[in-house]
Amino acid sequence: MTEIDLDSVSIRELNQALHDLKPDTNQTHWKARNPRGKHALAVGLEVPVTIEIDGHVGYYCGGMNKEASIVINGQCGWGVGENIMSGTIRVKGNASESAAASGHGGLVIIEGDASSRCGISMKGVDIVVLGSVGHMSAFMGQSGRLVVLGDADEDLGSSLYEAEIYVRGNVASLGADCEEKEMTEEHRAALGELLARAEVDVDPASFKRFGSARKLYHFHVDHADAY
Amino acid sequence: MTVDPRSLRASATFPPEVIHEIQRASDEGIYDIRGFGAKRRLPSFDDLVFLGASMSRYPLEGYRERCDTDVVLGTRFAKKPLHLKIPVTIAGMSFGSLGPHAKTAIGKAATAMGTTSTTGDGGMSEEERSSSSTLVYQVLPSRYGLNPDDLRRADAIEIVVGQGAKPGGGGMLLGLKMNPRVAKMRDLPPGVDQRSASRHPDWTGPDDLAIKIQEIREITDWEKPIYIKIGATRTQYDTALAVKSGADVIVLDGMQGGTAATQHVFIEHVGIPTLPAVRLAAEQLREMDMHRKVQLIVSGGIRNGADAAKALALGADAVSIGTAALIALGCNRPAYESDYEALGTRPGFCHHCHTGKCPVGVTTQDPALEARLDPERDARRLRNFLSVMVMEMQTIARACGKSHLLNLEPEDLAALTVEAAAMARLPLAGTTWIPGS
Numbered sequence: 001m002t003e004i005d006l007d008s009v010s011i012r013e014l015n016q017a018l019h020d021l022k023p024d025t026n027q028t029h030w031k032a033r034n035p036r037g038k039h040a041l042a043v044g045l046e047v048p049v050t051i052e053i054d055g056h057v058g059y060y061c062g063g064m065n066k067e068a069s070i071v072i073n074g075q076c077g078w079g080v081g082e083n084i085m086s087g088t089i090r091v092k093g094n095a096s097e098s099a100a101a102s103g104h105g106g107l108v109i110i111e112g113d114a115s116s117r118c119g120i121s122m123k124g125v126d127i128v129v130l131g132s133v134g135h136m137s138a139f140m141g142q143s144g145r146l147v148v149l150g151d152a153d154e155d156l157g158s159s160l161y162e163a164e165i166y167v168r169g170n171v172a173s174l175g176a177d178c179e180e181k182e183m184t185e186e187h188r189a190a191l192g193e194l195l196a197r198a199e200v201d202v203d204p205a206s207f208k209r210f211g212s213a214r215k216l217y218h219f220h221v222d223h224a225d226a227y
Numbered sequence: 228m229t230v231d232p233r234s235l236r237a238s239a240t241f242p243p244e245v246i247h248e249i250q251r252a253s254d255e256g257i258y259d260i261r262g263f264g265a266k267r268r269l270p271s272f273d274d275l276v277f278l279g280a281s282m283s284r285y286p287l288e289g290y291r292e293r294c295d296t297d298v299v300l301g302t303r304f305a306k307k308p309l310h311l312k313i314p315v316t317i318a319g320m321s322f323g324s325l326g327p328h329a330k331t332a333i334g335k336a337a338t339a340m341g342t343t344s345t346t347g348d349g350g351m352s353e354e355e356r357s358s359s360s361t362l363v364y365q366v367l368p369s370r371y372g373l374n375p376d377d378l379r380r381a382d383a384i385e386i387v388v389g390q391g392a393k394p395g396g397g398g399m400l401l402g403l404k405m406n407p408r409v410a411k412m413r414d415l416p417p418g419v420d421q422r423s424a425s426r427h428p429d430w431t432g433p434d435d436l437a438i439k440i441q442e443i444r445e446i447t448d449w450e451k452p453i454y455i456k457i458g459a460t461r462t463q464y465d466t467a468l469a470v471k472s473g474a475d476v477i478v479l480d481g482m483q484g485g486t487a488a489t490q491h492v493f494i495e496h497v498g499i500p501t502l503p504a505v506r507l508a509a510e511q512l513r514e515m516d517m518h519r520k521v522q523l524i525v526s527g528g529i530r531n532g533a534d535a536a537k538a539l540a541l542g543a544d545a546v547s548i549g550t551a552a553l554i555a556l557g558c559n560r561p562a563y564e565s566d567y568e569a570l571g572t573r574p575g576f577c578h579h580c581h582t583g584k585c586p587v588g589v590t591t592q593d594p595a596l597e598a599r600l601d602p603e604r605d606a607r608r609l610r611n612f613l614s615v616m617v618m619e620m621q622t623i624a625r626a627c628g629k630s631h632l633l634n635l636e637p638e639d640l641a642a643l644t645v646e647a648a649a650m651a652r653l654p655l656a657g658t659t660w661i662p663g664s
Contacts, residue, residue: 015445039438044375044446060429060442064375079429082442083373101428102370104414120428121370123414140424142414161415217419218402221256 004032011038018068021047037077042070045087062089065106081108084125097134100127103144109198116153119146122163128198136175138165145194149202157210165210166191168202179213248491259491260399262580262590264392264483264528264550269500271483271528272537274647275640276656279626287625294621295631298545300522301383301452301475304444308452308475309361309383311545312341313617314632315535318480318526318549319365319385319456321347323400323409324487324580325553327354329589331602332556334358336609340617345385345547348398348423350412351377358602363454366443368397369423371413375446383476384443385454386436388427388465391484391527394458394498398423399488404583406592433468440473454478459504459527460497466511469521476522478547479508483528485550487590488581501527501538503650509542510652518542532619539620540635541651548616555612556605557587563599 004014014032021027023046030051035041039058042051045068053061056074066085075093084103091099094112101117103125110118110127116134119127122141132150139155141163151169158175164187165178174180183205191204216223237243248259280286287294301308317337322330324347331354337344338360345363346355350372356362364381366373378384389395400409400421410417430439440453455469456478469477481501486494505525512518525538526547535546550558561574566586570579580590588600624632627639641656642648648655649662 011445012449016448019448040442040445043442044378046375059435059438063442064378064446066375078435078438082429083370083375085374098429102373104374117428121424123370139428161419217416219257219420 001029001031002027004030005034006032006036006038006041007034011040014041015043018042018045018047018049018051021049023047025049035074039077042068045070048087056093065089075112080110081106081125084108094131095129099129100125103127105144107194107197109200113150119144119163122146126194126197128194128200130200132169135172138163139175141165145191147191147194147198147207149200157212159216160210160212162212166207167210168207171208171210174210177213177216178210181209181211183207183209260401260488260581261491261494261578262485262487262489263494263578264485265495266578267495269483269528270502270644270646270650271500272502272534274502274644275537275642275651275653277536277540277623277627277639278641280628285628287628287630289622289625292625293630294624296617296621298522298633300524300545301454303475303521304449304473305383305452305475306448306450307382309343311343311361313613314539314543314545314620315340315529315613315616316342316363316524316545316547317344317552318484318547319345319347319363319387319390320549320553321349321398321400321487322352322355322412323347323349323404323592324590326588326590326592326597326600327352328597328600328602328605329553329556330355331358332600332606332609333552334362335602335606336552336613337361339606339610340613342613343382346381348387349400349409350374351381352412356380365456367423368425368427369413370428371415371423378443378451379447381451383452383454384447385456385478386440386443387456389458389460389480390456390486391458391480391482391498391501392486393489393493394460394482395425396489396493396497397425399486399581401488401581401583404581404592409592433472436472452476454524456480458482458484459499459501462499462504462507463511466508467515470512470515470517474521476524477508477512478524478526479504479543480547481505481525481527484526485553486580500650501525501529502647505538505541505543506651512542519544532616532621533623535616536620536623536632536635537640539632540639541637544633551612552609553589555609556589557600557608558585558589560587562587 035055037058043063048067050069052071058077060079062070062081070089078097081089082101084106086106090109095110095114099118100108102121110129113131118133118137120139122144124144128147135153138146142161147166154172155175157178188204298314343361344359361382363383367387402418452475454476455474459481482498522544524545525543563586585591588597642653
């Protein structure tokens with residue numbers, strides 16, 4: 001294991017060291033201590049290594065991740081895993097605004113709560129939140145899945161495209177063009193598989209499914225009050 | 228009984244085009260969406276003139292004495308700043324609004340001239356990456372197609388906060404142009420009317436943007452110049468905040484800037500013209516002692532070398548052209564007139580980029596229409612146009628006694644109208660009067 005003390009190693013040095021790794025590197029397990037809320041930690045990774053960060057991180061931790069597995073043993077600031085392409089990010093604490101924003105793939109697991117706009121603009125990422133999510137989560141979500149074991153605050157899935165949302169608790173309100181959908185056996189099976197990947201032991205049948213009503217896909221005068 | 232034309236009294240408040248628009252709105256129940264930029268008369272660079280050399284100034288010999296044109300962009304923080312041969316770049320336009328032939332032609336022309344072209348709201352196409360030797364990659368609120376591989380293979384990164392045609396508005400691509408390839412690049416269902424976000428999903432204000440820029444620099448190992456593009460509105464504050472956020476380059480787009488599809492009301496009524504905007508930005512940069520340290524690229528209605536030279540004299544480091552570049556490629560060229568008529572327009576008036584039925588094959592994804600744009604022939608046209616622009620700029624600069632285009636200065640200019648004098652803070656020609664001073 002390669003250990004990094006962020007009290008003595010700069011963010012630039014850490015990221016450069018991670019960017020310099022070849023896909024067949026032997027340094028497959030990294031641990032960073034003392035992040036102290038610093039921003040842009042472990043961003044732009046491209047190789048299948050594991051990096052654990054012990055402590056709280058600032059904005060955009062794991063941004064644009066490809067292949068790597070990142071574990072944050074703490075809370076995280078805005079945009080954890082923003083634009084993630086692949087790989088896995090697991091947050092052992094809570095996540096602030098815009099977790100996994102515009103994520104194109106991969107899996108983001110938040111063991112605590114996620115603040116507002118979790119999964120905003122999502123484009124293929126799978127997000128599993130063991131706690132609750134704030135308002136306007138999955139806003140303009142295009143594809144991928146947002147799974148919430150707790151509650152969802154107001155305007156869930158507003159202006160949704162083809163992202164799917166699963167909520168186990170209460171939904172304060174649905175956003176524009178978001179509606180509850182039938183939960184079929186196929187959906188339960190796929191959700192069960194995702195929960196298993198996230199290592200969450202919950203019955204998929206206990207979730208409600210939400211998706212786009214597709215009424216705002218084309219301009220229409222009679223939908224003007226929804227725009 | 229015939230109508231005596233002298234008895235027809237048109238209304239200044241309700242001229243025929245206004246009556247037509249009210250009736251169209253009442254028929255269709257939706258605002259007018261169109262391409263192109265603002266069409267109404269605005270104070271512009273036409274309202275300025277250069278004060279050529281005479282007794283008190285010494286001109287340079289045309290064709291014999293050098294007048295250099297190169298510019299370096301991104302000198303503030305980037306490890307690899309861009310060295311351009313000319314201070315005219317090609318503005319961001321999306322793959323989707325433009326077809327692959329147009330993107331290829333633009334890339335080839337830009338490469339031949341030693342300048343940059345720019346991606347748009349829809350990601351980086353292979354055509355533009357392979358044809359353009361120096362490519363600027365836009366990071367937009369929609370984040371369509373955004374990925375770290377393209378970020379790394381770009382030569383500079385432009386964070387788009389807004390554009391001149393619609394400051395405060397997001398992109399728009401009507402379903403007519405959302406074909407399977409474009410839809411796949413954007414991860415949208417084919418055929419939907421795409422309305423992009425107007426705000427970025429993971430930052431809100433300049434304090435957050437500074438951190439966002441830090442993240443992008445970290446991902447790209449601090450190599451790439453980072454631009455911030457703003458639509459011209461509260462330009463003095465936006466310029467200061469862009470500097471504070473850590474931009475290497477500011478791209479400032481005035482309200483004459485074009486669009487592939489936006490509400491007419493937005494195009495004509497939101498934002499300020501390029502003329503006052505460039506002065507506001509340059510003034511702010513000078514006040515912060517950042518002029519020439521953070522480079523300023525100005526766009527929005529730049530049509531020729533005179534416009535570009537005036538922008539540079541007011542303080543820009545470079546200009547960017549979009550609509551003029553498309554016109555050079557064939558936009559509004561008098562050909563295929565029946566196709567213009569089918570769109571309800573004529574060459575010279577067309578703004579139907581939003582329909583995807585561009586008669587000359589520029590703003591379309593239709594293979595039959597696109598075939599009308601020959602990437603080699605039309606790259607040559609755009610290259611010619613860029614070359615003419617630069618020669619025009621050099622002509623003016625030499626006449627003002629400047630051995631480099633960037634040596635042009637406000638002192639070389641006078642204003643022809645009171646409003647231009649006030650907006651550009653230049654003396655009204657023949658006087659020493661600068662309104663407001």
